[in-house]
Each structure stands twice: as structure tokens, then as C-alpha cells.
Amino acid sequence: MEPRSSPGKALALLLLVIGSVIFAFPFLWLVSTSLKPNEQATAMPPRWIPKAYSAPVGGERVPVVKDHEIRSPSVIVRLTDGPRRGETVLIGREDCVDGKARIPVAGRTVWMPAEHVKDVLPGWWYVVEKRAGLADLQIETSARWDVVPADQIEERIAPAWANYPEAIRYMDAARTASGVQETSRWPVFFVYLRNTLTVCVLGVVGTLFSCSLAAYSLSKIPWRGRGVLFAVTLATMMVPFPVLMVPLYGVFKTLGWIGTLKPLWVPAFLGSGFNIFLMRQFFLTIPKDLTEAARIDGCSELGIFLRVVLPLSRPVLAVVALFHFLFAWNDFMQPLLYLTRQDTFTLSLGLQFYQSQQGGTDWSHLMAASTMVVVPIIVLFFFTQKTFIKGIATTGLKG
Amino acid sequence: MTRNERRHLRNGLCFALPWLVGLSVFVLYPIGASLYFSFCDYSTLQPAVWIGADNYRALLADQVFYKSLYNTLFFAALSLPLGLIVSLSLAILLNTGVRGLTVFRTIFYLPALVPIVASAMLWLWMFNGQYGILNHFLQPLLDRISDVANGLLRLFGVDSRVALAAPTWLASPTWSKPALVLMSLWSVGGSMVIYLAGLQDVPTELYEAAEIDGAGWWRRIRHVTLPCLSPVIYFNLIIGIINVLQTFTTVYIMTGGPFGGTNGNPLRSTLFYALYLWQQAFEYLRMGYASAMAWLLFVIIAFLTLLAHKTAGRLVTYSG
Numbered sequence: 228m229e230p231r232s233s234p235g236k237a238l239a240l241l242l243l244v245i246g247s248v249i250f251a252f253p254f255l256w257l258v259s260t261s262l263k264p265n266e267q268a269t270a271m272p273p274r275w276i277p278k279a280y281s282a283p284v285g286g287e288r289v290p291v292v293k294d295h296e297i298r299s300p301s302v303i304v305r306l307t308d309g310p311r312r313g314e315t316v317l318i319g320r321e322d323c324v325d326g327k328a329r330i331p332v333a334g335r336t337v338w339m340p341a342e343h344v345k346d347v348l349p350g351w352w353y354v355v356e357k358r359a360g361l362a363d364l365q366i367e368t369s370a371r372w373d374v375v376p377a378d379q380i381e382e383r384i385a386p387a388w389a390n391y392p393e394a395i396r397y398m399d400a401a402r403t404a405s406g407v408q409e410t411s412r413w414p415v416f417f418v419y420l421r422n423t424l425t426v427c428v429l430g431v432v433g434t435l436f437s438c439s440l441a442a443y444s445l446s447k448i449p450w451r452g453r454g455v456l457f458a459v460t461l462a463t464m465m466v467p468f469p470v471l472m473v474p475l476y477g478v479f480k481t482l483g484w485i486g487t488l489k490p491l492w493v494p495a496f497l498g499s500g501f502n503i504f505l506m507r508q509f510f511l512t513i514p515k516d517l518t519e520a521a522r523i524d525g526c527s528e529l530g531i532f533l534r535v536v537l538p539l540s541r542p543v544l545a546v547v548a549l550f551h552f553l554f555a556w557n558d559f560m561q562p563l564l565y566l567t568r569q570d571t572f573t574l575s576l577g578l579q580f581y582q583s584q585q586g587g588t589d590w591s592h593l594m595a596a597s598t599m600v601v602v603p604i605i606v607l608f609f610f611t612q613k614t615f616i617k618g619i620a621t622t623g624l625k626g
Numbered sequence: 627m628t629r630n631e632r633r634h635l636r637n638g639l640c641f642a643l644p645w646l647v648g649l650s651v652f653v654l655y656p657i658g659a660s661l662y663f664s665f666c667d668y669s670t671l672q673p674a675v676w677i678g679a680d681n682y683r684a685l686l687a688d689q690v691f692y693k694s695l696y697n698t699l700f701f702a703a704l705s706l707p708l709g710l711i712v713s714l715s716l717a718i719l720l721n722t723g724v725r726g727l728t729v730f731r732t733i734f735y736l737p738a739l740v741p742i743v744a745s746a747m748l749w750l751w752m753f754n755g756q757y758g759i760l761n762h763f764l765q766p767l768l769d770r771i772s773d774v775a776n777g778l779l780r781l782f783g784v785d786s787r788v789a790l791a792a793p794t795w796l797a798s799p800t801w802s803k804p805a806l807v808l809m810s811l812w813s814v815g816g817s818m819v820i821y822l823a824g825l826q827d828v829p830t831e832l833y834e835a836a837e838i839d840g841a842g843w844w845r846r847i848r849h850v851t852l853p854c855l856s857p858v859i860y861f862n863l864i865i866g867i868i869n870v871l872q873t874f875t876t877v878y879i880m881t882g883g884p885f886g887g888t889n890g891n892p893l894r895s896t897l898f899y900a901l902y903l904w905q906q907a908f909e910y911l912r913m914g915y916a917s918a919m920a921w922l923l924f925v926i927i928a929f930l931t932l933l934a935h936k937t938a939g940r941l942v943t944y945s946g
Contacts, residue, residue, distance in 0.1 A: 235843065239722040246716060247733040253812060254736065256759055257748050269757045441645035450638030451631070456646075463653045467872055467927060469903050469920040471652070473913045474659035477670065478651065497648025528637040557741040559875040564908070575743040582747060583885035590751050597744040604739050616731070619816055620823030 257601070261594035262386035264357075266292050268591040279385030282354045284373040288381075291354035297347055297374060304328045304341040315344060317353065317374060347374045354380065387591070394595040398581045416599070418570055419577035426491045426573060427555040433495030434502055434551045435544055441498050442506035443532050447518050457507070464500040472564070479565060486567040491555070502547045505622060509543035510536060546618035549611055556604060574600050664917035674914065681918035691919070693894055694902035695926075697803065701898065702870045704807045709866070710859065713814040717821035718851065731822065735815035746879040749809045753795040761792040768792055796881055799895040806876060806896065817862050824858040825851065853943040860934070860942045867930050871923065874900040899923060 255275075260268050263277040282291045300320040306312055310332060322329040328341035356371040395416045413421075444450070445457050479490045513536060521531045537544070562576040572580060578600050582593055608615060627635070639646070664681055666674035685691050716734055720727055737745070752760050768790035779786035793801035832850045841849065852859075881896040883889040888905035890897025903923070907916030 236722055236724060239719045240724045243716075243719050243724060243730050246719070247730055250734050250737060250812065250815075253745075253748055253752060256752065260751065271757065271762075273757070273759055273762055437644040437648065440641045440643075444638045444641035444645075448634050448638040448641065450634040452635075453638055453642075456642060456649075459649065459654075460645075463649070463657070465868070465928075465931075466653070466657060467868065467920070467923055469872065469900055470660050470917075470924050471656040472660075472920065473663060473907055473917050474656035475652065476908075477659070478656070480670070494648060494652050496644060497652060498645035499648075500653070503645060528641070532641070553739070557743075559743050559879075563878075575741055578743050578747065579879055579886055582879075587750075587884075590754075590757070593747055594751065597747045600744045601740050604741065605736065608736070608739055612732075616735075616819055616823075619819045 257594050257598060260591055261390055261598045262388070263390075263591050264292070264387050265589055265591045266294075268594075269588075276384055277386045278382045280354070280380050280382050282352075282373070282375045282380045284354065284356050284371050284375075289371075290357045291380070292357045293380065294353045294355050294372070297349055297351045297353060299349055301347040301374075303344040303347060303374060305344055306330070307340045307342055309337075309339040311339070317347065320346075345374075348376070351376050352380060390591050390595040391599065394592040394599070397585065397589070397592055398577065398596060415569065415577065416596075419572050419574045422488060422571060423556060423573040423575075426488055427552045429492040430495040430555045431548045431551050433492060433497075434499060435548055437496050437498040438502040438506050438547065439537065439540070439544065440532070441503045442510050443536060445503065446507045446510040447513075447531070447536065448528065460500045460503055464504065468560070476564060485565055486571060488566075488571055490565040491558075491561055491573075495551070502551070505547060506540070506543055509540055513539050542614070542617070545611075545614045546621065549607075549614055549618060550622070552607070553604065660917040660920055663914050664921050666914045666917075668914040668917075669911040670913055671911065677914070681915050682922075684915065685918055685922065690894070690897070690902065694890075694897045694899045697890070697895065697897055698871055698873065698899040701803050701806060701873065702867070704804065705810045706863070706866050706870060708807060708811060709814045709817065710863070712811050713817040714821050714855075714859070716814075716818045717825055718847065720818075720822055721825040731819065734818055738813040738815035740813070742875045743879060745809070745813065746876050749805075749812075750796070750880055753805055755794050755797050758795070760795070764792040796896075797892060799893045802881060802892060802895045806880075809876065817866075820858060820862060821855065824855050828854040856942040857944060860938055863934055863938060864931055867934065868927055871927055871930075872900050873898050874904065877901050878904075 259275050259277070267274065267277060280291050280293055281288050283289075284291060301317055302320050302323045303315060303317050304323055305315050306328065311330065316328070316330055318328055318330065323341065323343065326340060326342065327338045329336050329338050330341075332339075351374050353374050354372060358370065395414050398416050398419075399414045445453050445460075475490075476485075479485055482489075484490050484493075517535055517539075518531050521535050526534070557575060558573070559575045559579070562573045566572055566576060569577075569580065578596055581596055585593065587593075663674055665676060665678060667677050667680075668674035720730055720734075724730070740748075752758055755761075772788045772790045775788045776786045779788070793805075795801050795805040828851065832854070833846060836846050836850050877890060877896045877898050878888065878901060879886050881889070881891045882901070883891060888897070888901050888909060890901055899919070900923075903916050903919045906912045906919065
């Protein structure tokens with residue numbers, strides 16, 4: 228529809244802009260979280276831009292974590308006697324009277340002699356020194372801290388790129404924790420990546436091989452029974468996976484393939500209904516004259532397939548390859564069903580395993596790990612955009 | 627059979643050989659076996675024992691089964707129509723000839739590409755009760771609405787203290803399914819691309835004719851766009867029904883339990899059909915029961931598809 232009135236067009240544009248903001252929002256939040264130190268990921272109110280802060284602690288300017296804002300008048304005192312002698316503590320102003328401070332000791336509060344160090348005003352910040360190389364997860368209790376006015380804290384934009392290698396390291400920690408034997412010196416993330424690529428690449432090769440052969444047989448060779456085979460192929464496309472799941476598990480168990488990657492790629496070499504259907508529809512559009520002429524010239528069936536049909540079928544081959552790759556990369560249910568050892572996991576399964584192990588508090592590293600699973604697909608999309616869009620349109624319109 | 631026919635038969639079978647093997651081993655045998663298992667007591671540890679229709683009878687008496695069916699249909703009844711409205715609206719807006727079509731299309735389509743495990747992680751984070759970004763934006767909005775409502779009611783002399791609270795999403799039995807629906811709307815880009823391609827096939831003469839006849843934008847959509855697009859919508863509806871009833875991964879990861887799983891938290895409000903089936907098959911090793919469930923799912927899908935065919939199918943216009 229092409230409304231010629233420009234108000235209509237302007238309204239459409241406005242709605243599209245609002246829509247894109249909404250659709251892009253979760254993406255931006257994913258990337259933003261993945262680049263924040265964890266304490267900033269869970270800071271309230273949330274901020275979009277990762278920052279690094281520095282402030283004077285004990286006389287020198289050091290990188291700090293902004294821990295919390297002081298809400299009521301307070302004081303810093305040094306305890307001069309008692310079990311916590313020598314310690315510096317931050318307490319409310321009403322807890323400090325006549326050289327004595329009320330502090331918690333062994334579960335109750337007691338008054339201890341203390342000397343006044345500095346007054347703290349509401350609006351100041353409690354900052355803790357952040358040492359390089361330490362994980363952000365917990366702030367060490369022994370770390371140096373201070374309370375400083377807000378204007379003494381310097382901030383600069385600093386994406387925490389280190390979250391990415393750290394996420395890879397933490398995924399590895401989950402491996403040791405789960406008692407799985409080390410079978411490779413590679414961080415387990417790369418083992419997942421290798422497994423995923425194995426399943427994707429072998430699956431794509433297998434699908435192209437088996438489906439194009441079957442589609443050729445169903446579209447270009449007039450043999451008795453191909454009608455029946457095509458009907459069965461179509462009918463079984465409707466069957467939901469849960470119907471096949473239980474016996475398939477049994478088949479792979481009998482073959483001894485449970486716990487290996489084989490159930491995820493070997494079946495691709497033996498065809499899949501939908502892709503055969505897709506390719507057959509495409510092959511049917513190749514003029515019969517071409518194949519018949521080759522046949523009369525004495526070309527063998529394999530020759531016609533390889534030299535006439537396949538070269539003309541690049542578009543459909545590309546679509547099928549791309550979609551199978553995507554499917555294999557994203558698939559979670561089948562890896563969950565067939566893979567038992569961590570060193571055979573794919574990225575999808577490995578990401579879920581990592582999330583289940585780390586306890587759901589370390590959001591920035593989880594988002595970094597998720598981003599690493601997403602990015603290759605996005606890159607693939609940008610390189611193959613045309614095939615993608617055309618592929619979805621044709622599979623969805625004519626399929 | 628002539629020599630030629632025999633040659634064709636031989637070649638045909640040779641080319642189809644991999645698929646013939648795959649079809650038999652990975653499709654036909656499993657279909658037959660699961661139908662058989664559905665009438666058996668079978669735990670994989672021991673051979674299957676024929677028990678007749680007991681599994682089906684037990685299913686029809688299983689309250690949790692009904693719960694899982696209800697959850698799935700509830701989810702489908704919300705996510706399918708809403709997904710259709712969102713993706714179709716986006717496609718129609720994109721087809722108005724605005725500039726930057728490819729940029730917009732990419733932005734709307736990309737979420738559909740995100741691996742489901744990664745998007746589950748992302749939405750877990752956004753729905754998070756403590757630090758979730760969604761409620762951070764929603765709560766102030768609800769506060770404002772509450773204030774306005776209270777102000778209005780006080781004008782009428784009602785002492786009102788309305789205080790709308792943002793839902794706790796995945797932690798609430800009431801909101802867990804709507805949360806999953808919201809998440810599913812993020813990835814409607816695939817259907818949008820399909821609709822957009824369909825829209826581009828609609829002959830512009832039709833719009834011109836409608837415009838000359840004085841049809842406004844809504845009537846052009848209602849009487850030109852929708853009829854022309856109806857076969858595509860219909861096809862997507864069928865595929866949508868088949869897929870949505872098998873929803874598994876999101877609920878396994880997001881509400882399955884602390885380590886993922888088949889709990890369908892909270893209070894089984896997200897125990898979907900496929901999740902319950904998985905639980906029966908691979909956690910309780912009740913393979914016969916699970917097979918019966920799978921076949922019932924097949925019947926439900928077939929029934930709904932037929933229903934869609936009988937109702938929506940009549941509205942489909944084929945242009946010859």
C-alpha cells in the first residue's frame with residue numbers, strides 16, 4: 228500500500244521508529260549489561276553506560292566501586308580499645324558520644340572507646356578500592372574504603388571488555404566444579420564451539436547431499452512409486468517431534484550414540500522431509516527440456532544432477548544450508564536429550580549449563596556469555612542477508 | 627516393464643536411497659514404535675509390556691495433564707493472535723514506502739535469529755524481580771496512573787488509595803504465562819518478513835482502484851490487503867499452531883527450576899504440554915505414558931489444524 232498523503236507516511240515512520248526502539252531495546256540491554264562490572268549491572272537505578280570510577284582513598288586516588296550513598300549524618304571513627312582495636316568504622320552520628328562508639332561485636336552492640344576521624348555528610352559516597360585482577364563478584368572485606376563527597380569521584384566511560392574472557396574462564400570453572408574430567412586443555416567454551424561447529428557443518432553437508440538427491444529423484448526421474456514416496460514424505464512432515472522422541476532415543480541408544488554428537492548430525496545425511504520438499508519444488512521449476520536434452524545426449528543421471536540441476540539450484544541450496552546451520556546452532560532440545568558429558572555439549576546446552584551452575588546473580592558475565600552465542604549468528608546474517616530474507620519469504624509463502 | 631522404466635526405477639531408488647533409509651529408521655519406525663509404546667508399560671529398562679488403552683485412560687484422569695494442556699492452550703491463545711497482529715502491523719507499516727526499509731526490517735527481524743537459549747537468559751534478566759529493567763520503567767508509569775486515578779476518584783468524594791504494583795512476571799502464577807507471551811512477541815520478525823514479501827506481491831492496481839472508489843486506509847487494508855494476504859496468513863497460522871503447542875526450551879530454561887528442568891514454576895503455571903511429556907519420558911521413565919501423550923498431542927494438532935481449515939480456511943481468497 229502506498230498512501231500518497233505525506234501525513235500518513237509520517238505517521239507510519241513515527242510508529243516504525245517507536246517499534247524499532249522497542250525491538251532494539253532488549254539487544255542494547257544485553258550488550259550494555261555484558262559490558263558492565265557486575266556491581267553496576269545490578270545497580271539501582273540502572274544505567275546504560277558502563278563507567279569506571281576513581282576517588283581518593285587513604286590519600287591517593289585509586290579505582291573504586293561506588294558502594295552506597297550515605298543517607299544520614301555519620302562519622303568515621305578509629306577504635307582505640309577492645310577486640311576490634313585499630314579498626315576504622317563508619318557509624319551513625321548518634322552512635323558516637325564522648326569518645327565512645329557503639330559498634331556491633333559478636334552479635335550485640337557495645338560501647339567502645341574510639342577517636343573521631345572525620346564527619347560524613349548525607350550525599351557522600353562510601354567507596355571501596357577496586358583492585359585489578361580481582362573478580363567483581365565479591366568485594367574483599369579487607370579492601371580499603373573511604374567516604375568521599377560526590378564531587379571527588381571521577382568517572383569515565385569504561386566498557387568492561389574483560390567480562391568476555393572472564394565469562395569464558397567462569398564457564399571453565401563450572402567444568403571443574405562438576406567433576407568432569409579434563410579432556411582438553413582448551414577452555415570449555417571453545418570445546419562447546421567446536422562441537423557446535425561440527426554439528427552445524429556436518430549437518431549442512433549431510434542435508435545438502437541427501438535432500439538434493441532425494442528431491443532430484445522425486446522431481447526429475449519418472450519412476451513408479453515416487454508419488455507414494457512423495458505423499459509419505461509430505462504426510463510425515465506434520466508429525467510433531469515429541470511423537471518421534473521416545474523411539475528415536477531408543478534407536479540411538481541401541482546404536483551406542485547417546486553421549487556423542489552423532490545423533491545430531493548423522494540423520495542429516497539421511498534426509499529431512501521439509502528440505503526435500505523445498506528442493507523438489509525448486510527443481511520442478513527447472514525446464515524439463517534441459518534435463519531431457521542431457522539425457523538424450525547420453526548423459527548419465529548423476530551427470531545431469533551434478534552438471535545441470537545443481538548449478539541452477541544455488542538459491543535453494545543456499546537457503547537450505549543457511550536454515551539448517553541456524554537450526555543446528557540454536558537447537559537445545561536434541562542436545563539436551565542426547566548429550567550427557569560436558570565435553571560433548573553444544574553452545575546452547577553449555578550456556579544453559581553455565582547459567583544453572585553459577586546461581587543466577589552474576590548477570591554481566593551471563594550476558595557476556597549469551598552475547599558470544601548470539602554474535603556469530605548476527606554476523607552470519609549480515610553476510611548472507613539477501614539469501615536469508617529471500618529464503619524466509621519463499622519457505623513461508625510457497626512452502 | 628520396459629528397459630527404460632526399469633532404468634528409471636533403479637536410478638530413482640538409488641537417488642532416494644539415503645532418504646529411504648532415513649525415512650524408515652528416523653521417521654516411520656519411530657512413528658510406529660511410539661504408537662505401539664503408547665499402549666504399553668515401557669521404561670526402557672525392561673521390554674515393553676502391552677497394557678491396552680490404560681495409558682490413555684490414566685491420561686484422561688490425570689489432573690496435571692489437564693493443567694499442562696490448559697497452560698499450553700492459554701499461551702497459544704494469547705501468543706498466536708498477538709503475534710499475528712504485531713507482525714502484520716509491522717509489515718503493513720514497512721510496506722507504506724517509508725525510507726530506510728532495510729534498516730527497519732533488520733531491526734525487527736534480528737530478534738528472531740537470537741538462539742532461544744540466549745534470549746531466555748536475556749529475558750530472565752529483564753523480568754528479574756529485583757533488578758529487572760522492565761519493572762524499572764513500568765513501576766513509575768503505574769505510579770503515575772495510580773495518582774491520576776486517585777485524583778479523579780477524590781473529585782467524586784471517594785477516598786481512594788489505588789496503588790498499582792508492577793507484576794512480578796515469572797515469579798507470579800498469574801503473570802508467568804503473559805510474560806512468556808510478551809517474550810514471544812519479540813521474535814515475530816520471521817512472520818513479518820513473510821508478510822512483507824506477500825504484501826509486495828499485491829498488485830498496486832487494486833489499491834489504486836480502491837482509492838478511486840474512495841476507500842480510506844482501513845477499508846483498503848480490510849478489503850484489499852487482508853484478502854490478498856489471506857493464504858499467507860492462513861499458512862502461518864497452521865505452522866504457528868504446530869510450533870506453539872510444542873513450546874519446550876523457553877519454559878525448561880526459564881521456569882523449570884534453579885537448574886532448568888520440568889517444574890514449570892511457579893505452581894506449575896508454566897508446565898507446558900511438551901515439558902510434562904519430557905518429564906514423564908525422561909525423568910520418570912514412563913515412556914508408554916509419554917508416547918500416549920505425544921499421540922494425543924498429534925491428535926490435538928491435527929484437530930486444531932482441521933478447525934483452522936474449516937473456519938479460517940473459508941476466509942482464504944486464492945487469486946487463481
